[in-house]
Amino acid sequence: MQTAADLIVILGTGGTIAGTAKTASDGVGYTAAQLRVEDLLAAVPALAGRSLEALQVAQLDSKDMDFSTWQRLAAAVHAQLARPEVRGVVITHGTDTLEETAYLLHRVLAPAKPVVLTAAMRPATALAPDGPQNLFDAVQVAAAPGAAGVVVAFAGRVHDATQVRKTHSYRVDAFESADGALVARVEEGAVRLLGRWPAGEALGLARIERPADAWPRVEIVMNHAGADGRLVQALQTQGVDGLVAAGTGNGTLSRALDAALRDAEAAGVKVWRSTRCDAGPVMDLPGLLPSAGALSPVKARIEMILALLGETS
Ligand code: SIN
Numbered sequence: 175m176q177t178a179a180d181l182i183v184i185l186g187t188g189g190t191i192a193g194t195a196k197t198a199s200d201g202v203g204y205t206a207a208q209l210r211v212e213d214l215l216a217a218v219p220a221l222a223g224r225s226l227e228a229l230q231v232a233q234l235d236s237k238d239m240d241f242s243t244w245q246r247l248a249a250a251v252h253a254q255l256a257r258p259e260v261r262g263v264v265i266t267h268g269t270d271t272l273e274e275t276a277y278l279l280h281r282v283l284a285p286a287k288p289v290v291l292t293a294a295m296r297p298a299t300a301l302a303p304d305g306p307q308n309l310f311d312a313v314q315v316a317a318a319p320g321a322a323g324v325v326v327a328f329a330g331r332v333h334d335a336t337q338v339r340k341t342h343s344y345r346v347d348a349f350e351s352a353d354g355a356l357v358a359r360v361e362e363g364a365v366r367l368l369g370r371w372p373a374g375e376a377l378g379l380a381r382i383e384r385p386a387d388a389w390p391r392v393e394i395v396m397n398h399a400g401a402d403g404r405l406v407q408a409l410q411t412q413g414v415d416g417l418v419a420a421g422t423g424n425g426t427l428s429r430a431l432d433a434a435l436r437d438a439e440a441a442g443v444k445v446w447r448s449t450r451c452d453a454g455p456v457m458d459l460p461g462l463l464p465s466a467g468a469l470s471p472v473k474a475r476i477e478m479i480l481a482l483l484g485e486t487s
Pocket of ligand 1: 190235268269293
């Protein structure tokens with residue numbers, strides 16, 4: 175007998191959503207990644223009665239996210255989505271590198287079923303924690319008719335993994351989509367579609383199967399007043415494989431940084447230009463170093479790592 179796919183699997187990875195503080199009024203001096211994903215679900219009675227399963231994949235502050243956790247998480251998401259009874263996956267995560275994990279999962283899995291990342295800016299012990307509402311909304315998004323692809327549900331908005339960025343260090347609506355391009359809003363549990371669910375071609379899990387300590391080393395260097403390129407030279411001596419320049423404006427670089435990056439490129443280092451601006455693409459122009467398109471520096475870095483893994487596998 176065919177079972178309806180109504181199961182939502184919640185994968186826990188830590189973050190402030192699972193964080194605790196000594197006092198309820200302490201919104202910054204807390205420790206992230208203390209509570210298990212089952213505890214997070216228990217704090218959302220409105221989810222009782224839903225078909226849910228919880229699995230702890232990691233327990234970390236996402237500032238410490240690493241390649242091996244990404245490998246484990248991507249494999250867990252893939253395995254859960256392959257179960258016919260699973261409708262979608264929700265991932266609880268820290269806010270700090272959430273956009274990177276979302277982008278990696280989008281590029282590696284590009285799932286036809288929804289994968290919804292969520293998080294919180296306030297610890298679970300706060301006077302008014304935002305985690306329970308975000309988790310509730312994320313489950314609604316994962317269960318929404320037609321939902322697909324990797325998205326981020328946060329503060330009532332649903333962001334495309336390719337567009338989303340953390341743009342505020344403290345506010346509870348800390349995320350924005352580039353140029354305001356939201357996928358949907360969640361209003362009283364109802365998902366109101368505004369754009370399109372993300373889609374793409376999956377690179378596949380095999381692309382990231384190499385042992386994490388053998389992944390290419392790609393670093394980000396920023397253009398700024400006085401950028402003299404010496405950082406690039408230092409990185410070259412350490413055997414860096416790729417460099418993403420977070421340029422000014424349309425990916426512009428000081429003369430010295432441009433020269434150092436061109437020397438690195440000539441020596442075999444992959445070099446792309448992105449922008450340190452909050453939004454907007456970097457145009458590819460003749461004679462300039464290659465652009466990273468509309469990717470932010472951190473997402474361009476992931477894209478380059480995946481490209482280098484593909485070139486050398
Ligand atoms: C983290 O990213 O794990 C800590 C900060 C947060 O979740 O807001």
